[in-house]
Amino acid sequence: MSGYSLGINLVLLFIAGASANAATADFSGHWQLNPAQSKAGDEKTLSLDIQQNGDTVTLVRTYQVEHDKELKAQFTCTIGGKDCDFDENGHKSKVSLWYDGAALVILKTNGDKRDSTVEWSLHLADGGKTLSATREIVEPSDSKYSLVFNKAEAVAAR
Numbered sequence: 001m002s003g004y005s006l007g008i009n010l011v012l013l014f015i016a017g018a019s020a021n022a023a024t025a026d027f028s029g030h031w032q033l034n035p036a037q038s039k040a041g042d043e044k045t046l047s048l049d050i051q052q053n054g055d056t057v058t059l060v061r062t063y064q065v066e067h068d069k070e071l072k073a074q075f076t077c078t079i080g081g082k083d084c085d086f087d088e089n090g091h092k093s094k095v096s097l098w099y100d101g102a103a104l105v106i107l108k109t110n111g112d113k114r115d116s117t118v119e120w121s122l123h124l125a126d127g128g129k130t131l132s133a134t135r136e137i138v139e140p141s142d143s144k145y146s147l148v149f150n151k152a153e154a155v156a157a158r
Contacts, residue, residue: 031149038147055079
């Protein structure tokens, strides 16, 4: 094997290993919003409850809009699979998931008129104790929000 071929094979092996490590990240946990480190819009995400079992993810998002009314949005979907049903407090949308490096990307389509298409990009940090999320409303506007969540042991009493 020539030095050039060996070099190419090592690079491909490194890329394959990096992809496999990214695909094994476990986003499971109860994640509480850290308001001091977050830039949210009118719709305020309070928490994310994520259960990941292999490539299957169940996510429950608790959020507030007007008058501090708490709402829930939830789905169960396979990463890299087909579009899945997404229940946004009674509104039926679609969602699909995939990895972009170490980030878990969630794309919602057919949403409510105020945020019909939204892309979330989730990143683990601080040894899995922090979840950084970018929430970009693609349609009808082009708004982007940065959210930081801390992993909690249990759901806080309200």
